[in-house]
Amino acid sequence: MPSYTxxxxxxxxxxxxxxxxVDQLKAIPRYADVDAETMDAVLEEAGKFAAGVLHPINLSGDAEGCTLDKTHHTVTxxxxxxxxxxxxxxxxWPALSCDPQYGGQGQPMVMNTCVFEMLNSANQAWTMYTGLAHGAYAALHAHGSDMQKKLYLPKLVSGEWTGTMCLTEPHCGTDLGLLRTKAEPQADGTYKITGSKIFISAGEHDFAPNIVHLVLARLPDAPKGSKGISLFIVPKFKxxxxGSPGERNPIVCTGIEHKMGIHGNATCQLSLDGAEGTLVGEPNKGLMAMFVMMNGARLGVGNQSLGLTEVAYQNALAYAKDRLQMRSLSGPKAKDKPADPIIVHPDVRKMLLTAKAYAEGGRALATWCALLLDQAEHHPDQKTRQDADDMVALLTPIVKAFLTDNGFTATNTCMQVFGGHGYIHxxxxxxxxxxxRINMIYEGTNTVQALDLLGRKVLLNQGATLKKVGAQIEALIRAEGVNESMAEFINPLAGLADKFTKFTTEIGFKGMTNPDEVGAAATDFLRVAGHLVFGYLFxxxxxxxxxxxxxxxADPFYAAKLQTARFYFARLFPETATLMITARAGAANLLDTEAALA
Amino acid sequence: MPSYTxxxxxxxxxxxxxxxxVDQLKAIPRYADVDAETMDAVLEEAGKFAAGVLHPINLSGDAEGCTLDKTHHTVTxxxxxxxxxxxxxxxxWPALSCDPQYGGQGQPMVMNTCVFEMLNSANQAWTMYTGLAHGAYAALHAHGSDMQKKLYLPKLVSGEWTGTMCLTEPHCGTDLGLLRTKAEPQADGTYKITGSKIFISAGEHDFAPNIVHLVLARLPDAPKGSKGISLFIVPKFKxxxxGSPGERNPIVCTGIEHKMGIHGNATCQLSLDGAEGTLVGEPNKGLMAMFVMMNGARLGVGNQSLGLTEVAYQNALAYAKDRLQMRSLSGPKAKDKPADPIIVHPDVRKMLLTAKAYAEGGRALATWCALLLDQAEHHPDQKTRQDADDMVALLTPIVKAFLTDNGFTATNTCMQVFGGHGYIHxxxxxxxxxxxRINMIYEGTNTVQALDLLGRKVLLNQGATLKKVGAQIEALIRAEGVNESMAEFINPLAGLADKFTKFTTEIGFKGMTNPDEVGAAATDFLRVAGHLVFGYLFxxxxxxxxxxxxxxxADPFYAAKLQTARFYFARLFPETATLMITARAGAANLLDTEAALA
Structure with missing residues (x-):
């Protein structure tokens, strides 16, 4: 049985x-009262819940999965x-970072992010139920009418009800412009919504008396494509x-998917047969409203992989210290035992340290992003707000794609540490x-993230946002460049930063004549950007x-941090050497392949 | 439903x-009659069986898995x-490449390898049943007594019986020196064998009247460690x-594992309670005898991942052509459709071509290796035999580890092409x-392969074997270096070959003072070696x-091959830039980490 600390x-x-x-938050009036002790105490409590309540039902939840009663459309x-x-x-806990006006505790997002990392470590499938509810809260808080907020937010804040995002349909996922679900206006101001949705996480379950579905659909007169999509609240019970749940709304679960993982979360096919909904925000502006939810969800997905990286690391480390097998190449280390623990082997340590470095780098990045979010939303200074908002926009696809790619790598190296026992449930x-594995796919595949980063967040504003992050990196290089003991970290970072700037200009020019050049470079560009940010943070x-x-x-924590940073720069950061070659390899070797891909 | 061609x-x-x-085989007397038409016809027939019979039960076999009747110790x-x-x-089919003396068809191994690639593509879990039987055949053919051969080989050759390799025990997998299963000599020359084995693939099933277990165990007077292990035949029915199956032997299945994959193959816990066995080969030389089986099995595991790479590619390619989603960045390509097929996107093509290049490179390598095996075993010229044997020894860990790492990457990129639909069963x-995923673990983890390659196959003989492969690469570089149209392939290959030689010398010196330096460099070294061989073959x-x-x-096959080779050199081969850095990063960043890994 795995464990979690x-x-x-x-x-x-x-x-x-x-x-x-704490200092950064104190500069924001609504967080003037935060203090380190309270923050730490809250995290400690959350950690107890994660480790004590959620983690023990993670493995069993995976084995059991969810059950659909097809007759009554209920999911257990x-x-x-x-x-x-x-x-x-x-x-x-659901109220932690929510608006006090609706019953929330008004704590900063940065706390919520740390709490969610632990929930994700303990049980990602379970955590998705509450994560989606928080997403629905955020979208309604930003775009709901006063009446909608009054009706739904307190229930979402308290956690009495949960929520979903109903976007995907069988023929469209990434390309929501193709969606077909219809919303027909009724005389009373509501809408009758009809269509089929798939891949709806937490779409049906047995632990809340109501579910607040946020559904994308088309009005009868809507323009084609993504500019004709509107957002609706469609509660499971009208x-x-x-304000209490009444009649069952005809939005029902007709199937649950058999998936590779996250078995404990019900991934539902939902059929809407004239389900009653109310419009959120303006007609045909649904995609924009949903993006509030989606941006938060993307950071949340990165956080899911961060959580899995941490828990996978902890368990692999424990196994590597315990499992006796072979002797160290440089002579026996545990002479009193029949063999050495496998942690003596350099390659086992490489696998462990890969996960550890990705966990610690990921935590630093996710937490930084959350703090920027707090500033972007509530800082009194307009420029600080704008800068923070720009940086979050830039970092969001990196958090989503870089952390989830790393998380897949890390959970895999940790599994490898277990040898054959790793393949067993x-x-x-x-x-x-x-x-x-799902984290690289949902909330926009990692390819979509890469195009978002390079195309929209970097090139569309001629690198203006990139320069804001770049300025922080340059400031560090200037400040620490004179410090000899920092040379092993600053030199490679400065080297990459220099190449990266040149490459960004280069790809910008190439993209102007052929946009496919941007598509051909984007995923490698994102991973380079990820290492640049990780390098800066390490x-x-x-x-x-x-x-x-x-x-x-003398706290060994600092020696440990230093060793992890050294490992990162020696063994993981050099991935950029290859990435800078492949990112510049051009589109021709991908596109002039009609015969090969015939 | 996936398909396979x-x-x-x-x-x-x-x-x-x-x-x-064909020419290479004709130089070997026992293969003097081979001809291309017959070879192609046999492969075509095997392909029909794989695609028509095995593949349709692959997905259902995964969903259903194996069932153990705990009372009767039977597995369905x-x-x-x-x-x-x-x-x-x-x-x-089981007889294809077996010795005619025991009913085999005497076809070369190279044919068997091509046949098995297709079986593996179609259904790896099923194919393991017959693959292990072939391994048992090979071990007994090499080390069995005349009586053992007479009793068992015809049944294994015909496929009437299957076989297993019983090595692993709960406390030992890689480190077989720790194994505890005991063999007690009996007055009649047989042995009573007692112990517990785990992870025994195809260890129990319902499709053969007998199973020939090859079991590693210790004699009462055996030396400690790996030099005290003997090999026994323990048939399920005595x-x-x-020679027909009689009384049930007390070697019974007490459990089957719940695994990540290969659900259709029964991974058994076997309990031996005084089971009757006969000694194979000499006492205490069992590990050596088993290595005949294991070397073949390692090539077989590489072939499993080759098969999966190919079938994953085919299905992802079909999906990418069919799935309409978004428009090409450079303007609509399928204007008559609501969106373009996703194959227009450069990153989707990159994922597909990654799998295609790994499949084609892997096929070239696995087939070359099999042809070398045929020469090593049966060529009339002693030096040709020795050279071929040396090269196979060197290439075996590369086939096992490089092809299985690539296969995991490739099946993953192909899954990513499907987006959310890829996560669904x-x-x-x-x-x-x-x-x-299992292929990176069993038959010696990929770390073990890397240590085998660098430590035993390269450094132990001062690079002598490596030079034999290197000479072929150098000959190609000399011959094609003058050809301008080949420069895009020869230049990077020559560049890497040069660096690789220097690095091998460097790591040899470092390893002499600190063997952990070998352990710290081995996995990166193996991947560089893999790319060197792939680069040579491409x-x-x-x-x-x-x-x-x-x-x-004008056959478009050649244009396709050229495009794939270009993609390989532009996008995959450059991984060596990073690997040459990390392989040289030294052991300190892995070993001076006591605080980090506390």
């Missing part, structure tokens, strides 16, 4: 020592999921006059791989650690 | 145009598996005087990934294609 110490390091989160989640959700609601290692983390060590701090 | 044209290209297999394979096996036996894409394939095109051959 919340990485509280590293979270504290990132929040307090790397990012100075795996054993213990409903009870865990009740505890979660009783603990007030609301009575007092009981150790849990292979579940992490299967669960992690250099900063190393700097903090070096200062503590120089000051005589 | 045997890649007969590419097999013919590799056999006849790339390797000149998925629906259709038994019937397919009967057809396979009736078709005479043989009566006439019905498309079959995710099964290929799950099945491919350059040769490009050369064949260029000559045909220059001669006016």
């Amino acid at each position: 919340p990485p509280l110490r590293d979270m504290q390091f990132v929040l307090h020592e790397l990012l100075g989160a 989640a795996p054993k213990g999921f409903k009870e865990a959700y009740q505890q979660y609601v009783e603990g007030g 609301l009575k006059a007092d 009981e150790t849990g290692a292979e579940q992490f791989v299967r669960d992690a 250099a900063r983390m190393a700097s903090v650690a070096l200062k503590q060590i120089a000051a005589g701090n | 045997p890649p007969l044209r590419d097999m013919q290209f590799v056999l006849h145009e790339l390797l000149g297999a 394979a998925p629906k259709g598996f038994k019937e397919a096996y009967q057809q396979y036996v009736e078709g005479g 043989l009566k005087a006439d 019905e498309t079959g894409a995710e099964q290929f990934v799950r099945d491919a 350059a040769r394939m490009a050369s064949v294609a260029l000559k045909q095109i220059a001669a006016g051959n």
